Amino acid sequence: MYRSKISGLGHYVPDNVVTNHDLSKLMDTSDEWIQERTGIKERRHIIKGEDNSTSMGVKAAEIAIERAGITKDDVDFIVFATLSPDYYFPGNGVLVQKEMGMKTVGALDIRNQCSGFIYALSIADQYVKSGMYKNVLVIGSEYHSGGLDFTTRGRGVSVIFGDGAGAAIVTRSEDDEGGILSTHLHSEGEFAEELALLAPGIGSRWVDDILADNDPDDVSYYPHMNGQLVFKNAVVRFSEVIMEGLMTSGLKKEDIDLLVPHQANLRISQFIQKKFGLSDDQVFNNIQKYGNTTAASIPIALTEAWEQGKVKKGDLVVLAAFGSGFTWGSAVIKW
Incomplete structure (x- = not known):
């Protein structure tokens, strides 16, 4: 391997x-x-x-x-x-x-x-x-x-x-000690419609039916989010999947040099930061500038953290995300 x-x-x-x-x-x-x-x-x-x-x-x-x-x-x-x-x-x-x-x-x-x-x-x-x-x-x-x-x-x-x-x-x-140590992926489809675009897709309706019924006031054509439920699940799953990644690699939360969470909501990141006892320097957030950019949020944040010198060789960097599906995951990286 x-x-x-x-x-x-x-x-x-x-x-x-x-x-x-x-x-x-x-x-x-x-x-x-x-x-x-x-x-x-x-x-x-x-x-x-x-x-x-x-x-x-x-x-x-x-x-x-x-x-x-x-x-x-x-x-x-x-x-x-x-x-x-x-x-x-x-x-x-x-x-x-x-x-x-x-x-x-x-x-x-x-x-x-x-x-x-x-x-x-x-x-x-x-x-x-x-x-x-x-x-x-x-x-x-x-x-x-x-x-x-x-x-x-x-x-x-x-x-x-x-x-x-x-x-x-x-x-x-070529480094036996550095690199991506582990990744962990999960889903819970029970909550699929709590954060979703609920308009029927082409797979379930014919195009002419969609066009005939297209109502500009139909909210199903816009994203729907049960904010409170998403928040409650996010803080639990973030914590679980971060700990899963650390334990798989024989590490502890004290070993984290930088946590880069998905930029969903600054309040979620702050909750996780407090729970893990991390300082402001150990958690990178840029949602203040960019909002939630979904699949782009972690690579944008990780890139900015690296550009600002917050990611250095030998650092333990943890990435974690939670969102629609519900799906969530983490990656533990020795830089």
Whole structure:
């Protein structure tokens, strides 16, 4: 068995900054209301026609590839995580392969929403460890702003989400001690409809039926979230899956140098920080600037943490996520 490591990181966010004050002009909300509930001050939104999930993913990937010291021709496989693909099908993985002019490598799309990057990273880790691939490109990219309800009716969801992308190169490591130590994945479909886009998909209704019934006031075409239930489950599952990762590697919470949680809600991150007794320097949050970017949130945060010198060789870095499905997961990495 080989060991894998993250050899390069990159991220991209649109230039268009949307503040809480900007949203207060569209709906009955305020900067104070949003910050109190989520910790978010601003987020980035695509200017329509300038970017999409694929183009943002490509920009993040190009940075990660350069930092890994490889070229696009060295990439053996692509794993693309998103809940906002550019087409119903095909997936964004093949679009990245086309846009970057890569060889005819395989491309896999992951639809695990907020846990998408952890799932994608775990898959890449297994492919590298098995010896099948040497360099796997993992992307998390989301274009939320085009599908949100920017009225008072939708404020509970729409103030939370932002657009952006992050990418990582998962590479075969020659270091027997460093790299990705373990990944852990879980789901609980009992709560699938508590955080979901509930509009029937093409798999259950014909297109002409959907068009005939299309009602602009039909809330099922916008994301739905049972916020209190999600919060209660998130804090439990975050704790469980972090401890699962540590115990698998014979580690303790005191060994954590940096925790990078999925940026769902600053209050969730603060709850986990307090429970694990971690200092502010041991937990990286950037939801204040970007909002919740779903599958992109962890790679964006991890990239920024690395750029700021908060991730150093030998550090124990823990990634953890929880979201729609419900799904959750963690990754324990010796940098």
